[in-house]
Amino acid sequence: MSNVYQATTSAPVNIACIKYWGKRNESLILPTNSSLSVTLSQDNLRSTTTARADPSFTADRLWLNGKEDIIKLGGRLHTCITEMKRLRAEFEAANPDQPKIASFNVHICSFNNFPTAAGLASSASGFAALVYALSRLYVLPHSPEDLSLIARRGSGSACRSLFGGFVAWDMGSDDATGSDSKARQVAPESHWPEMEALICVVNDAKKGTSSTSGMQRTVVTSALLQHRISEVVPSRMAEIERAIADKRFGDFAEITMRDSNQFHAVALDTYPPIFYMNDVSRAIIAIITEYNRLSEQPKAAYTYDAGPNAVIYALTLNVREIAQLVLYYFPQAEKVVIGGKEVEAALPEGFNEAVAKRWEVGAVKGLIHTRVGDGPRVLSDSEALLNAQGMPKTIA
Numbered sequence: 001m002s003n004v005y006q007a008t009t010s011a012p013v014n015i016a017c018i019k020y021w022g023k024r025n026e027s028l029i030l031p032t033n034s035s036l037s038v039t040l041s042q043d044n045l046r047s048t049t050t051a052r053a054d055p056s057f058t059a060d061r062l063w064l065n066g067k068e069d070i071i072k073l074g075g076r077l078h079t080c081i082t083e084m085k086r087l088r089a090e091f092e093a094a095n096p097d098q099p100k101i102a103s104f105n106v107h108i109c110s111f112n113n114f115p116t117a118a119g120l121a122s123s124a125s126g127f128a129a130l131v132y133a134l135s136r137l138y139v140l141p142h143s144p145e146d147l148s149l150i151a152r153r154g155s156g157s158a159c160r161s162l163f164g165g166f167v168a169w170d171m172g173s174d175d176a177t178g179s180d181s182k183a184r185q186v187a188p189e190s191h192w193p194e195m196e197a198l199i200c201v202v203n204d205a206k207k208g209t210s211s212t213s214g215m216q217r218t219v220v221t222s223a224l225l226q227h228r229i230s231e232v233v234p235s236r237m238a239e240i241e242r243a244i245a246d247k248r249f250g251d252f253a254e255i256t257m258r259d260s261n262q263f264h265a266v267a268l269d270t271y272p273p274i275f276y277m278n279d280v281s282r283a284i285i286a287i288i289t290e291y292n293r294l295s296e297q298p299k300a301a302y303t304y305d306a307g308p309n310a311v312i313y314a315l316t317l318n319v320r321e322i323a324q325l326v327l328y329y330f331p332q333a334e335k336v337v338i339g340g341k342e343v344e345a346a347l348p349e350g351f352n353e354a355v356a357k358r359w360e361v362g363a364v365k366g367l368i369h370t371r372v373g374d375g376p377r378v379l380s381d382s383e384a385l386l387n388a389q390g391m392p393k394t395i396a
């Protein structure tokens, strides 16, 4: 049987504490500010991707969630695939004994085990999994940092999904090539294993204004963004990195919530304004704010990306209590189990119930309980998503 050049990987979702919002260069995807995220566990949220190169393939093709995605010339997918083929060609030139496969077309098949394009950072895990699968297929010696340069060209936040744990995306200063705009691991997942997340899926439909178009409009119209870029983010990045290093959850939480608030203030300051949060999102802010009032230091940190879904960071010790609180205001049709035990709705002692109304079942469609997790994983060929002919094993 002729050689099969194939790799299957999975990659995680990351949710930012310091938000990336704005590009200084659209085609290279260079950001206006640095950002920092927590990588979430692939046991709960992941993109799985198989990449294969073969001389019999007549074109580069990609299937996502069972449906073929057109690879537009000059588009982000095309850029990532082309860049990875370039790295393989360089590798073959430096290692003449290596098989010449850089010129072969590739078939790529990917699945997300969570809603795609629904504000849960599927582009981050998706492009990270694609770049990592190609890097394993091509047996490249490149580091996650090197690979983050390419994943960034797929989707800015994807660069952070090349690492586990706590990850910064340094904006860099090389505006000509973006060679220093890449991800850096601030701390591995083992540094703070008690860091957990409760995701409140408020709406899993495709959102109105995409992150890409939203931040474009912000850069052009928001004066507040300029203040954020120059006066706020640089010091906030340093502060949150120190809070993570020292495992000071209270400071980590306050910075995270303040940055989420400022990101959405900037969205509102965009003209025309962008409203990513809704009444349910704001109710969650109200109950977490009241919950934090009960203790000297915040015990929960909400953060919102470009959508209404809430991500609540908390330490293991407090997650159950927070889930009880969320269930009190947002009853679920299904049982919620944390740590092997069903969660019952309840309010903590001293909590002011009047801070929000109790919602109907369905206002929060679902809860995902996860934790800080590792970076991309190499999976065995038994988990490959392509069949012997290089086509998706199941077409939806």
Ligand SMILES: Nc1ncnc2c1ncn2[C@@H]1O[C@H](COP(=O)(O)OP(=O)(O)OP(=O)(O)O)[C@@H](O)[C@H]1O
Pocket: 047, 048, 064, 110, 111, 112, 115, 116, 117, 118, 119, 120, 121, 122, 123, 124, 125, 126, 127, 129, 130, 210, 211, 305, 306, 307
């Ligand atoms: N597994 C994947 N492999 C390759 N590309 C993917 C994958 N998952 C998502 N994508 C790409 O990302 C796009 C969705 O990105 P988009 O930014 O619109 O939504 P999101 O990332 O899920 O939400 P948000 O950016 O608000 O967190 C998809 O249309 C597809 O082009």
Ligand SMILES: C[C@@](O)(CCOP(=O)(O)OP(=O)(O)O)CC(=O)O
Pocket: 015, 016, 018, 019, 020, 021, 029, 035, 123, 154, 155, 156, 157, 158, 211, 212, 213, 304, 305, 306
């Ligand atoms: C609000 C955010 O989630 C924005 C994510 O934007 P994308 O990385 O999806 O944007 P593109 O670079 O245009 O693909 C904040 C963050 O993840 O840092």
